[in-house]
Amino acid sequence: MLDILKDQFWFSAILTVVLIGAIMGVVAYCIYFERKISAWIQDRVGPNRVGPFGLFQPLADGAKFLFKEDIIPANVDKPLFLIAPVIAFGLAMIGFAVLPWGGNVDLDADGIIDVTAQVADPGIGLLYLLGVGSLGIYGVVLGGWANNNKYAFFSAMRSTAQMLSYEIPMGIAIFVVVITVGTLRLEDIVLSQIGEGNVWNIVLHPFAFIILLITIFAETNRTPFDLAEAEQELVGGYHTEYSALKFGMFFLGEYAHMITGSGFITILFLGGWHLPGVPGLQPGDVSIWAMLFKMTVMGAKIVGFLFLFMWVRWTIPRFRFDQLMRLSWKGLLPISMILAGYATTLVYLGKATNIPWALGGNVALLVIVLIYNGLRSGEITGRQANLPAIARPVEAHS
Amino acid sequence: MNTHWSSLVYTTFVMGALAVYLLMPRAGRSTNIAGTLIGMVALALAMFLCADMFVGTSSGNALFYASAVIALASAVKVITDEKPVYSALYFVLTVLAITPLLILQHAEFLAIALVIIYAGAILVTYVFVIMLAQQGGRPACDHRARQPLLAVVGGFLTMAVIAGQMATLPDEQAVIVAAAPAPTSDAPLAEPDNTMQVGSVMLTQYVVAFELAGVLLLVAMIGAIAMSQKRIPSEKLVEPTKPPGQIGREVGPY
Numbered sequence: 001m002l003d004i005l006k007d008q009f010w011f012s013a014i015l016t017v018v019l020i021g022a023i024m025g026v027v028a029y030c031i032y033f034e035r036k037i038s039a040w041i042q043d044r045v046g047p048n049r050v051g052p053f054g055l056f057q058p059l060a061d062g063a064k065f066l067f068k069e070d071i072i073p074a075n076v077d078k079p080l081f082l083i084a085p086v087i088a089f090g091l092a093m094i095g096f097a098v099l100p101w102g103g104n105v106d107l108d109a110d111g112i113i114d115v116t117a118q119v120a121d122p123g124i125g126l127l128y129l130l131g132v133g134s135l136g137i138y139g140v141v142l143g144g145w146a147n148n149n150k151y152a153f154f155s156a157m158r159s160t161a162q163m164l165s166y167e168i169p170m171g172i173a174i175f176v177v178v179i180t181v182g183t184l185r186l187e188d189i190v191l192s193q194i195g196e197g198n199v200w201n202i203v204l205h206p207f208a209f210i211i212l213l214i215t216i217f218a219e220t221n222r223t224p225f226d227l228a229e230a231e232q233e234l235v236g237g238y239h240t241e242y243s244a245l246k247f248g249m250f251f252l253g254e255y256a257h258m259i260t261g262s263g264f265i266t267i268l269f270l271g272g273w274h275l276p277g278v279p280g281l282q283p284g285d286v287s288i289w290a291m292l293f294k295m296t297v298m299g300a301k302i303v304g305f306l307f308l309f310m311w312v313r314w315t316i317p318r319f320r321f322d323q324l325m326r327l328s329w330k331g332l333l334p335i336s337m338i339l340a341g342y343a344t345t346l347v348y349l350g351k352a353t354n355i356p357w358a359l360g361g362n363v364a365l366l367v368i369v370l371i372y373n374g375l376r377s378g379e380i381t382g383r384q385a386n387l388p389a390i391a392r393p394v395e396a397h398s
Numbered sequence: 399m400n401t402h403w404s405s406l407v408y409t410t411f412v413m414g415a416l417a418v419y420l421l422m423p424r425a426g427r428s429t430n431i432a433g434t435l436i437g438m439v440a441l442a443l444a445m446f447l448c449a450d451m452f453v454g455t456s457s458g459n460a461l462f463y464a465s466a467v468i469a470l471a472s473a474v475k476v477i478t479d480e481k482p483v484y485s486a487l488y489f490v491l492t493v494l495a496i497t498p499l500l501i502l503q504h505a506e507f508l509a510i511a512l513v514i515i516y517a518g519a520i521l522v523t524y525v526f527v528i529m530l531a532q533q534g535g536r537p538a539c540d541h542r543a544r545q546p547l548l549a550v551v552g553g554f555l556t557m558a559v560i561a562g563q564m565a566t567l568p569d570e571q572a573v574i575v576a577a578a579p580a581p582t583s584d585a586p587l588a589e590p591d592n593t594m595q596v597g598s599v600m601l602t603q604y605v606v607a608f609e610l611a612g613v614l615l616l617v618a619m620i621g622a623i624a625m626s627q628k629r630i631p632s633e634k635l636v637e638p639t640k641p642p643g644q645i646g647r648e649v650g651p652y
Contacts, residue, residue: 127510134518145529
């Protein structure tokens with residue numbers, strides 16, 4: 001048994017099966033906790049009928065998805081209609097393949113590293129995650145278009161514009177990390193935050209962390225960026241015409257995407273499986289128990305982010321579309337570009353991992369941005385009344 | 399050996415051209431079945447030719463054949479499918495199927511950049527434009543290819559000339575492949591990443607071209623922003639009045 005596990009291929013295969021099972025479970029319970037947390041925030045009880053504390057509610061939901069009538073409306077583009085949920089769900093799932101869950105492992109304690117606790121370890125792991133994320137848009141676009149529903153198509157349009165806009169500040173925020181640590185391999189990014197004199201990247205570049213967090217909210221279509229699912233305006237969103245398990249796949253895909261995004265930001269900024277000063281979580285700890293401990297810590301960080309996602313969803317109202325676009329193009333983009341320039345300068349000066357320089361620059365930039373926004377004359381966001389006069393012909397008023 | 403080889407290559411191209419011509423959308427009787435059959439034979443021939451030239455691990459070979467077949471078939475569908483949306487989506491599939499080929503050549507950075515930039519950003523907007531343009535049903539021009547014969551002959555002639563040049567090289571190819579270090583089965587799973595080499599070459603050897611491309615893109619972006627502004631003659635303008643019920647910072651404290 002152990003001999004099979006010592007081969008990276010079989011270890012990866014087994015890890016894949018375990019991860020898919022674990023993530024499906026987490027996704028199912030995400031829905032339960034989403035409802036519990038929303039109930040808690042809104043001073044309600046939440047699901048409490050199925051099992052103790054409603055704990056079996058995900059099973060009931062799953063059974064409901066399975067047994068509902070699976071409707072394919074007339075006049076849909078059938079092949080695309082059928083493949084869109086598969087794309088959305090599949091692309092949300094394959095992102096897990098490159099996340100480093102537990103560092104190097106020495107299974108039989110003979111001092112030789114046998115495997116690494118991740119499914120695949122490509123040198124371009126970070127770009128792989130970005131690529132998978134940028135393809136995720138096709139599920140939404142095809143779903144919205146194929147079901148031949150104007151509202152669903154509006155939703156897909158919004159979603160596309162949003163994802164394309166937020167991919168840019170996201171890429172630049174990631175660039176800040178990449179230029180600081182100098183590698184694209186996710187395991188190396190984790191290791192670069194560990195050890196003597198190294199700190200988590202959030203200490204070096206907290207502003208980049210904030211930008212990445214915001215853009216991940218947008219990329220996963222979560223409130224306050226869930227314009228694609230604005231029920232008040234769009235009936236349901238791009239999945240309006242989907243029923244039963246096809247809707248369920250979009251739904252699960254969204255949560256799986258949240259987990260990938262959380263893992264991503266954990267690895268980039270919060271040291272992945274590492275906690276400073278805790279024995280068992282250092283790169284030198286390679287026993288199988290240390291691996292499980294590291295996986296637990298990584299999972300706990302991800303769950304923390306999932307809670308943040310839900311907390312924000314039930315606290316902050318949704319943006320309007322122009323506010324959304326303004327935030328990305330006029331807010332995040334210039335700030336992240338300044339930040340990228342600053343990080344590049346630090347690398348040039350050889351002070352990339354120098355805490356006072358990096359952190360000081362971030363804090364200074366944050367203060368400057370806040371002061372600038374505070375002193376700027378107020379921008380009326382109601383109906384863009386103070387747009388330059390160009391865009392308002394007479395006919396619109398008479 | 400060489401003439402035999404060349405005749406095989408040119409036969410493949412003639413059959414491919416015939417298949418694409420037959421698959422083109424046309425007004426009269428559909429010739430799709432004949433086109434598909436000939437196309438499959440041409441694909442098999444092409445793969446047979448590749449088998450002579452390509453040496454690698456067995457899993458690498460399997461990946462090569464699978465993605466090459468998908469890439470070629472979906473590339474044909476890009477130009478022969480009657481629905482423009484499907485054409486664009488087959489283009490996406492072509493790009494995605496080329497990615498494994500690049501990875502097999504140890505060009506991981508190029509592969510993923512292709513996915514992020516082409517499939518993830520540019521083609522999404524293409525797909526969108528086509529989807530928006532198709533609101534009122536498909537026009538007649540989608541059902542009939544325009545000048546299919548000329549296009550097929552021109553395209554395949556170009557390709558055949560290029561491939562014919564390469565096809566005179568099978569002996570040298572074998573030498574090149576043999577000279578390269580053969581991948582061993584106990585090589586580490588992680589491929590050596592070449593991102594750093596790409597980056598350093600781009601910023602040293604090709605820095606001028608790189609900077610010029612950057613400037614070009616910047617100019618294009620500014621041009622797009624300038625063109626998207628709607629121009630209204632000045633006599634038609636009114637001073638913007640404040641619409642009722644707006645929420646903003648000018649609303650006083652209650």
